[in-house]
Amino acid sequence: MKAALLAQDGSVLFEARRPTGREHGTDAVVAAILDFATDLADEGRSRFGVAPLAAGVAVPGTIDEKNGIAVFSANLGWRELPLRKLLGERLAGPDGGAMPVALGHDVRSGGLAEGRLGAGRGVDRFLFIALGTGIAGAIGIDGRIEAGAHGYGGEIGHVVVRPGGPQCGCGARGCLETLASASAVSRAWAETSGDPDADAASCAAAVDAGDDRALAVWQRAVDALADGIVLAQSLLDPSTVIVGGGLAEAGDTLFTPLRAAVTGRLTFQMPPKVVPAMLKDTAASLGAGLLAWDLLSMEVTA
């Protein structure tokens, strides 16, 4: 878990991280979240003499942002968890009034932070793609993230780029994340190299060293990713595509062939700038803080 105290202008006043403790079960994770938030609020009080005005929390899985419910997370094990209510009560002020809490999705919150504080600063239309264990995305429009009608907007990892391809956890075949996630590249490189410990980083290193087998594995992922990006370009026409997550750590080894593969596929579409994410693994926590500030500005407006 990553956490931060965030000033209204988005500057980071304090940062901390802790393990989720998920090996101890779902209840332990929820308790750890509530404890972490309480300690962070205390940190704010002791450092700045005032309690935080609002809290934001970003979690993976399916989220009901409107009702503040963490609906489902395969990794953390919860179902229908009323996280906003639990946090608001736990962070209640001395007068007993619950603290306003915003609940967000981790990748969309990360995209929000990239858009306002990171690689998307000053960009009015962007697509954020996180290449990690899976592939997730966020559609940035005018400083906010478009979550869609049901909260599934931006799920570029489940765009089918190879019909009939590898089985995806979502039930379909040939989804982008089965081909171009860090995990997919790790799997493919472990199989090709015969080294069970080989991963995406060692594949990137082998590409840099000129290994033809690694290059073939890498290019397969790059081609799939380019197909996904071109599909998104045709639908959304973003000016910038921000790529983050573990695979983006490969830097130019990824971005140089990826830009070429995207440009080579475009026909009438304008080429997007394809850039690395700037905020790394703290993006979601910063985005959660921005959601909290947005909540307060909405209250003022209302």
Ligand SMILES: [Zn+2]
């Ligand atoms: Zn899928």
